[in-house]
Amino acid sequence: MNGNNLQHTNVNLALNKPTAQSSIYSPEKYGYDPHGACNGKKNGKFGFSTCKENQPWWQIDLQGMYQLSEIKIYNRLDFEKRASALNILLSQDAMNWELCYSNPQENLFGGIDGKPLIVDGQNRLARYVKLQLRENEHFHLDEVEIYGIPFRADASELTPNQDEATLAANFYSQASLPSSPPIIKMIISRRIDGIGTRLMSVLSARYACQYFGCNLYITWPSIKSRYYSSNILQADSIAEIFDGGKVFKDIDAHILSEEEFSKLNTRSLSNLKNGFKRKGYFFILNQNDIENFSQCEFLTYDEPWAILPYGIQYKQVYKKVKEYWKQLNWHESIVNSIKNFEKQIHGKPYVVVHIRRGDIIDRLLYDNIKLLDRDMSAIFGRFLPIATAVRLILDCGFKDVVLCSECQESSQIIVKRVNQYSNEFNFYITSELTQSLSETQVATFDLIIMSAAIKILTSSSSSFSKCAEFAGNAHRFSNDTDWENVAQELIAYLDSNDNEMTDERKSLVYLNISKKFKTKSLLIIM
CATH class of the missing domain: 3.40.50 (Rossmann fold)
Known part of the structure; x- marks a missing residue:
């Protein structure tokens, strides 16, 4: 930065520069005046206003390339909430825009009352600045001020290579708006x-x-x-x-x-x-x-x-x-069961182990061979072996463990095996806590419990746990599929439930695992 540039740092680059906006609110009454937000006049009213629309915007051409140091936005003093979902985007050619700042919606900002929004430009290079809402709303502001220093560089350092006519066409183009107004109802x-x-x-x-x-x-x-x-x-x-x-x-x-x-x-x-x-x-x-x-x-x-x-x-x-x-309006029976669980857990952080068995084992035992071959990937992705669950519990670092499974026998086996190594764990088996609930309510209860967990130990493809992570505060423990234990436990199910074409079903387990699990490990299994 040289001395010539320093003298421009306190100059409002936006003052009286060309502007455009996405739509006009009541032009017959207020006229078309996007320039009202960069005329140097601040009165707490709106300098411009769009119609109520999806993602309305206002933009300005600084008529030169600048390293931006600060953007100061003065809001209208009434209806200030409308501008809270604000994004600031920068461009060198009025076509390709990059996000510079996204205002948290809870961060309400004011104007001439002394509380304008002040954004650090981070010395980013731009000629065009766009202010845009993220929501379907009216967009109006009182005044916008932009500060920075002129950028002097070889042409090779700049992104745009269009002439001024092309840049002007870009700037006033409606290409960034839907070609037709939204009709979604x-x-x-x-x-x-x-x-x-x-x-x-x-x-x-x-x-x-x-x-x-x-x-x-x-x-x-x-x-x-x-x-x-x-x-x-x-x-x-x-x-x-x-x-x-x-x-x-x-x-x-x-x-x-x-x-x-x-x-x-x-x-x-x-x-x-x-x-x-x-x-x-x-x-x-x-x-x-x-x-x-x-x-x-x-x-x-x-x-x-x-x-x-x-x-x-x-x-x-x-x-x-x-x-x-x-805001989901859970059934009273589910809410009461959740409260009973919370009394038992005493606010302590807990992990959830999600073991899915019913539909997986049904597929394994009762699918015809052709259908079973097709379903194998889904079975592998959703099957968490008991041996793997035990290992994950012992290594998880938490002592309060919730077992979510429709198979109470699997839960009891896990408790027994973990206790063989350590008696420090406190187990909560959800199938024992939800005996008064319907099957649908039990599944919902398990999902709510999972969403509030510290960590979820589950199979790699569990959409149930993905919902808990997506909507709640839980994090799914990322683990690779334990192919050896998957194979051993699936084969054990087939051996203990002698069914039609058991040998063929076992062969399919080995065949499909061999596609994912390499030769050396497969030999260990077999």
Whole structure:
């Protein structure tokens, strides 16, 4: 930084520079004046205002490249909450934008009352600055000031190589907006499998509704799997999980019957997602994805994963999902069972071991050979061997252990084997704590308990535990599949339940493990 540059550090670069915004609020009354936010006048009112829309924005052309040191934003003194979900984006060409700052929604900021938002520019290089909301709302501010120093460099050091006419076209282009206004009216959460993915879908759909400003609906079809009991997750089981059938305490989410749902011309997220990038628990949406999403009048949210729209940070969506989880309106019977468990645990941190057996063993014993071959990957991914569970408990570093399993025999075997090595552990077997609950309520109880754990010890592909991690405060213990013990215990089940074509079933176990488990270890097993 040279002396010539230093003299510019206190100059408001935004003053009287070209501006643009995404839409105009009441132009017949207020005119079109995005310039009102950089005219040097601060009065606590709005210098510009957009319509209420999805992700409204205001942007400014500094007419030169600068290393930005500070951005100061003066809010309107009334309705200040509307601007709290604010992102600041920077660009060198008005086409490619990078996130500079994302304001936490709880961080309300003011204006001429002495509490403007002051953001460190971190000396980042930019010519264009865009302020954009993350939500469906009116966007208005009083004044924006930007400070920095001119950037002097060879042309090779700058990203854009367009001429001024092209840059101006970029700046005033509406390319960053949907080509058509959003028409989405309804998002319908719908899954036909287990409780974990169903609830993930409900939470994720609620976030999408908040983002797009539309209504949340929920369907609750009977589970479609021949491996589950006919007593679990039937269409009427929603009233067993949620008190009075009301899913959330803080909002009314209408429950659609199958007949009502069948009359809607919906588009499913599972079909729409083909172009989406997925990372972890999220679909990463670019601006084109957002437009495609918004053009579905009725969307069936049949995926468990949440959307992460352009300009939104992971932690912001996680925070919302966890807030929604706390608002779930659990059935009184489940709540009372949770309270009884909490009295026993006395507020101590605990780990959960999740052992799944019923449907896995049914597949192993009763699938025809062709179907079993297809199901082997799912069986391996969801099967946590007892020997592995014992080892994980002994190494976990916590003395209070909750065993979640529909198989009480497996839980008792684990307790017995751990006690052979150490008597320091306190065990809580959920099947013994939930005898007054229905099967659906027991599964829900286990999920709530898991969500509040310090750590979850489970199989590598457990969607049940993924829901607990996604919505609660738990962390899944990452462990590689213990192929040796998986093989030994599955073969032991087959030997103890002599069934049709037992030898062929055992051969399939070995054959499929050999695809994942290399020759040396396989020889040890056999």
